[in-house]
Amino acid sequence: MISHELIPNNVNLSRNRKLKKALEAWHPKFMKWWNDKGPAYYQDKEIYLRTAVSVEPSGWAHFKYVKMPEYRWGIFLAPLEGERTIHFGDRLGEKAWDFIPGEHRKDLRRLIVTQADTEPASVEQQRLLAATAPSLYDMRNLFQVNVEEARHLWAMVYLLQQFFGRDGREEAEELLYRCAGSQDSPRILSTFNEPIETWLDFFCFATFTDRDGKYQLGALAESAFNPLSQSTRFMLTEEAHHLFVGETSIARVVRRSAQLAKEDPEEDIKRQGGIPLEIIQKYINFWYSSSLDLFGSENSSNAANFFASGLKGRFNEGNRKLYPDPKCLEGTYVLEVPDKEGNLREEHIPLRKAMNAILRDSYIQDCERVMKRWNRQLEKEDYPFRLRLPSVRFNRKIGVYAGHHFDPEGNLLTAEQWERREEEFLPTQEDRDYVQSLMYQVIEPGKFAHWILAPKKGINGKPIDFEYVRM
Ligand SMILES: [Fe+2]
Numbered sequence: 114m115i116s117h118e119l120i121p122n123n124v125n126l127s128r129n130r131k132l133k134k135a136l137e138a139w140h141p142k143f144m145k146w147w148n149d150k151g152p153a154y155y156q157d158k159e160i161y162l163r164t165a166v167s168v169e170p171s172g173w174a175h176f177k178y179v180k181m182p183e184y185r186w187g188i189f190l191a192p193l194e195g196e197r198t199i200h201f202g203d204r205l206g207e208k209a210w211d212f213i214p215g216e217h218r219k220d221l222r223r224l225i226v227t228q229a230d231t232e233p234a235s236v237e238q239q240r241l242l243a244a245t246a247p248s249l250y251d252m253r254n255l256f257q258v259n260v261e262e263a264r265h266l267w268a269m270v271y272l273l274q275q276f277f278g279r280d281g282r283e284e285a286e287e288l289l290y291r292c293a294g295s296q297d298s299p300r301i302l303s304t305f306n307e308p309i310e311t312w313l314d315f316f317c318f319a320t321f322t323d324r325d326g327k328y329q330l331g332a333l334a335e336s337a338f339n340p341l342s343q344s345t346r347f348m349l350t351e352e353a354h355h356l357f358v359g360e361t362s363i364a365r366v367v368r369r370s371a372q373l374a375k376e377d378p379e380e381d382i383k384r385q386g387g388i389p390l391e392i393i394q395k396y397i398n399f400w401y402s403s404s405l406d407l408f409g410s411e412n413s414s415n416a417a418n419f420f421a422s423g424l425k426g427r428f429n430e431g432n433r434k435l436y437p438d439p440k441c442l443e444g445t446y447v448l449e450v451p452d453k454e455g456n457l458r459e460e461h462i463p464l465r466k467a468m469n470a471i472l473r474d475s476y477i478q479d480c481e482r483v484m485k486r487w488n489r490q491l492e493k494e495d496y497p498f499r500l501r502l503p504s505v506r507f508n509r510k511i512g513v514y515a516g517h518h519f520d521p522e523g524n525l526l527t528a529e530q531w532e533r534r535e536e537e538f539l540p541t542q543e544d545r546d547y548v549q550s551l552m553y554q555v556i557e558p559g560k561f562a563h564w565i566l567a568p569k570k571g572i573n574g575k576p577i578d579f580e581y582v583r584m
């Protein structure tokens with residue numbers, strides 16, 4: 114049952130005076146954050162947005178025009194499916210927790226704060242984009258993602274305030290204080306401090322970084338701590354749209370670029386005002402490699418502890434066809450580890466310590482499927498260029514490959530070779546300036562910027578020329 118108070122919720126907030134007080138004290142601070150660091154434009158305009166109103170799979174959201182500051186951010190837990198037991202790790206078969214066992218408080222706090230920090234961060238990173246929106250449809254999608262990331266912040270703040278007492282209330286304040294890209298108090302994870310300057314960055318971010326979110330949330334949805342599992346499961350329903358925005362938008366750009374190439378006698382996409390596929394590839398290289406860092410170190414005792422104590426599982430942990438062994442006390446994960454010179458040797462890591470790498474591998478497989486679908490756009494245009502994911506070793510700042518240079522095929526490079534060739538692999542300032550030069554705002558319903566195709570369908574069955582933002 115959803116209650117429609119100031120803060121819509123299905124956590125019985127009206128009967129929980131302490132939590133209600135904490136959340137009501139936090140609410141105005143959140144609104145100040147939203148106004149100062151959220152979308153810089155069109156806060157006073159009516160946007161055609163989806164709002165979560167129920168946790169039932171059928172009809173969990175409704176669509177209507179709202180002004181963003183009036184969006185109903187709420188706290189929703191997916192329902193528990195009967196009595197849950199812990200289904201992996203050392204405590205296999207024990208009853209799952211409605212409260213946090215003291216010995217796991219510190220670890221859970223860390224997991225929740227790290228996840229929570231990414232939610233407001235992405236809103237901050239994307240705050241200026243509306244000024245160059247390629248269409249009203251795209252602008253609406255941006256704002257939808259923004260309000261839902263802010264709701265994810267609410268979901269995590271609920272956990273902090275309800276289960277971590279004073280520490281939790283302090284963490285909730287800190288979440289509004291740190292800021293993406295800030296020198297003094299940056300966001301916790303580096304991808305969430307990278308500037309999102311153009312819509313090409315945004316679409317790559319929504320494809321690769323939101324997809325990391327999907328895998329992290331999926332792993333937390335397996336948690337022995339019921340409220341964390343329930344919150345993250347509901348967040349995943351919203352997350353699916355963010356991934357849709359990323360993937361389908363890049364597909365529209367890629368296909369447009371191929372069309373423009375075919376229109377030019379020398380296949381010069383730039384001359385035709387589009388984004389060259391080589392540049393799109395470099396943006397993929399950047400955002401994908403940065404997002405891989407979010408999984409953490411391939412060989413990690415923290416990851417082993419989280420798994421052992423039932424805090425964080427693998428993606429789809431409950432699928433015993435996929436993972437027949439719920440304990441992972443035996444067996445190893447084979448990882449190619451560079452020595453001091455960067456030459457690769459195989460190392461066998463105890464399975465539990467490799468949980469970050471295992472989660473990352475699920476993510477990589479998913480990204481491979483996305484690349485196939487993007488390349489299908491090129492096939493449909495009968496254009497021979499193909500996009501690809503760079504090697505997992507490429508451009509890494511965290512984990513065993515950090516500190517060495519590899520090209521996108523995964524070949525070791527010397528520092529000199531890297532310096533000479535980096536501009537083949539990653540966006541240069543010139544590339545960024547070029548992409549930026551294409552960004553201009555289009556606000557006539559049904560019209561799209563030159564560098565991107567219209568989508569196949571509108572949102573929620575509405576036509577493409579629907580007025581998604583009422584200017
Ligand atoms: Fe999110």
Ligand SMILES: [Fe+2]
Nearest residue numbers: 323326352355
């Ligand atoms: Fe997201």
